[in-house]
Amino acid sequence: MDEFKRKDFPYSRILSSMCTTPHPLAVKAHVKFITSNLGDPALFRGAKELEDRVIEMLGSFMHNPKARGYVTSGGTEANIQALRAFRNLKKLANPNVVVPESAHFSFDKAGDILGIEIRKARLDEDYRVDLSDVERLIDEKTVGIVGIAGTTSLGQIDPIEDLSKLALEKDVFLHVDSAFGGFVIPFLYPKLKFDFRLEGVCSITIDPHKMGMATIPAGCILFRDERFLKALAVKTPYLITEEQFSLTGTRPATGVASTYAVLKYLGFEWLKKVVKRCMDVTLYLVEEMERLGFERVIDPVMNVACFKTERATEIRDELYRRGWAVSVIENPRALRFVVMPHVTFRVIDEFISTLKDVLRNI
Numbered sequence: 001m002d003e004f005k006r007k008d009f010p011y012s013r014i015l016s017s018m019c020t021t022p023h024p025l026a027v028k029a030h031v032k033f034i035t036s037n038l039g040d041p042a043l044f045r046g047a048k049e050l051e052d053r054v055i056e057m058l059g060s061f062m063h064n065p066k067a068r069g070y071v072t073s074g075g076t077e078a079n080i081q082a083l084r085a086f087r088n089l090k091k092l093a094n095p096n097v098v099v100p101e102s103a104h105f106s107f108d109k110a111g112d113i114l115g116i117e118i119r120k121a122r123l124d125e126d127y128r129v130d131l132s133d134v135e136r137l138i139d140e141k142t143v144g145i146v147g148i149a150g151t152t153s154l155g156q157i158d159p160i161e162d163l164s165k166l167a168l169e170k171d172v173f174l175h176v177d178s179a180f181g182g183f184v185i186p187f188l189y190p191k192l193k194f195d196f197r198l199e200g201v202c203s204i205t206i207d208p209h210k211m212g213m214a215t216i217p218a219g220c221i222l223f224r225d226e227r228f229l230k231a232l233a234v235k236t237p238y239l240i241t242e243e244q245f246s247l248t249g250t251r252p253a254t255g256v257a258s259t260y261a262v263l264k265y266l267g268f269e270w271l272k273k274v275v276k277r278c279m280d281v282t283l284y285l286v287e288e289m290e291r292l293g294f295e296r297v298i299d300p301v302m303n304v305a306c307f308k309t310e311r312a313t314e315i316r317d318e319l320y321r322r323g324w325a326v327s328v329i330e331n332p333r334a335l336r337f338v339v340m341p342h343v344t345f346r347v348i349d350e351f352i353s354t355l356k357d358v359l360r361n362i
């Protein structure tokens, strides 16, 4: 086992992931609930109670203590479930959903599984979704629209307030994918409304296993009210519990426990410090990259930074050979970095020194 484990990249060399090393307390809580199965909450009542508390804490964090939802396997399941609820409530033939071009590929999976056409709206010059294009793509078969609060590629935030107004005007549901940004925006931009404060927002993806410092797997789907969750219910005859809302049957309570540990014992103030530090390291990375002649794609909005270069793939591949993981985005062609809590100032110094050598040799 150790031999296999050694083949994994250590997090200290991963500059491309939205996951990180969880806090030891989160790991301890994870292990405590390793045998619990939330697929049958009547049997694992303590785990279920913890999940209810997590939903209440995250709902309140998103300004709706009455939000309903559950802890998912990640952002993908949360996004699928949001679109599934929208489709089931609207009951339209040949439904479609409008997402930004910058949306995570989980929406393509959702469209495929659910039989929903995924329409992609153009971005503006700042890589936010173009509102007029969203409006153009909405028609009588549109069940919902999506805004991203923290895009996967750039960490950019769509104009959620405008999308909310548009959703109300057009009578379609609005889902906000803040799988990454949900644990970042409230700390960096507390006044920015992207959550249930906006009347049009019906559901939110927010993932504890990304910037929430919980263990994998721990995503979360939150709905404005019970109606959306009910639209996902199926009868479960052989269980004591009568119905189930989750996409998977058997599901772990480990992510629930580790999320609870982080939120309850470390707390939101601690997370805020973690996020602010990540942002400081991000700005340091930008300085160092610009010193090497790279140009940023946008001013970092959160702890994600991208730098234009036509040689992005070549650089990434050589870094990979030397044990470093960075990623590449297209449009514009750029190197992408996610500065998670394991990426310290020292890690950046070590990385920049390797990068200098790579640039001399390729």
Ligand SMILES: Cc1ncc(COP(=O)(O)O)c(C=O)c1O
Residues within 6 Å of the ligand: 018, 073, 074, 075, 076, 077, 079, 104, 106, 148, 150, 151, 152, 177, 178, 179, 180, 207, 219
């Ligand atoms: C904005 C956004 N949504 C959804 C996802 C999918 O999350 P997961 O990989 O946990 O399923 C990601 C993953 O990076 C993401 O960045």
